[in-house]
Amino acid sequence: MNTRKTRILVVEDEAISRKKLVAYLQTEGFDVLEAADAGQMHQALEEFTIDLVLLDINLPDDDGINLARALRAQSDIGIILVTGRTDEIDRIIGIEVGADDYITKPYNPRELLARVKALLRRSGQVQPSKDEAHAHRFGRWTLNLMKRELIAEGEEGVALTRGEFQLLNTFTSKPGTVLSRDYLMDHISHRSWSPNDRSIDVLVGRLRKILEDNPRKPTMILTSHGEGYIFAESVEAS
Template identity: 35%
Template sequence: MTKVIMIEDDKEIAELLKEYLYKFNIELVNFETAEGGLNALKENADGFDLLILDLTLPDSDGLEVCKSVSQLYALPIIISSARGDYSDIVTGLEIGADDYVAKPYNPRELVARIRALTRRKASNKSNVAGNNEVDNGGGFEIDENKMLIKKNGKTVDLTSAEYELFLLLYKNKGNVITRDYILENIKTMSYESIDRTVDVLIGRIRKKIGDDTRNPKYIKSIRGYGYKFYSDEN
């Protein structure tokens, strides 16, 4: 059973979601405060598969909680909030969220998004050993079984969406990948209506792999088309 931790101060919403998600083999554990949720993660982060996070909390700003969780744990994050402003969505993505659903939403949609974020994690764990690839030119080492990317021997801490996007570009080194192709092939992305979502993720990836955002060496923007991953081989 998928186990989800939620930080949501609305008891009614939490109880309704708990009952609904259980029908889909998803166990929901809710905390009404940021402190309670963060303490639970500190004690047993590995016991959860995903975090659903409200932005408006009684003891903290949800965006700060999102930033903290993304820095400390390899846990997919879905922001669930009535704060549906574009700036909040972009900020959430920039600091580590993988998805964003604006209240009110259909619970069935939430189920689909939870499954999309956890599907890749589960499928990668079931892969046979040997899915390692080393790019001596760029210094990248990728272990798909562990969902691990290293740059010059140092682990690059990516969110689920960032990892999946990096892997798509990396496996297509030398080829231009369009935004439409990215949106169609990245299961953890569900922001087709937000034009600059891909740009936000690319910017985050560039910073984390040490790529110059003004004059990138690895991930370059191809005006009017999309993105292209370069290594010393191309």
């Protein structure tokens, strides 16, 4: 039986902040590695199996946004961006490149821990029980909940980012129901967000490009103006 602890990589160039966070996460039962820059991060990723990366945006040898984009292109690893920046654009870009969450310094360690645990719960590491659905089928598509993979009839599977999977799973769990942005945000993250946050719209746009024949004229994920979105396909759970 595999009893390996969940392994987190903390990438932060400020030594005191990094050491404090590493110690805090270790006391919470995680196996924690640390890196002071992009070079050390890549070395750790090559040597160890990492489940989640806490990635500071401002690093001395590379930009965290670029690193998150490269990480997502290569793997399905959990990514939480940590930054002192407060610009809304950074948060949107972070989601667009595939980061799962975003937290701004200074943060409460308990809040960060809650987000880490929430992401790990939603990450697919915990598989459905025998009483839960293992797949949602709609149109020509099958969303495999165990593998977090989207499969079209007669085609290869499409690997989804965590945000894409969480959003599509939420839609297919409540077909035909208007879901507000507030509701959707609560079901893909536990972070603080503002009414102007466009993360949901960005993810919907990415799902439409995958699912729709014409993303500009969607028939599956419809916009309910002033209310949110509605998944218009019939869904069979199995």
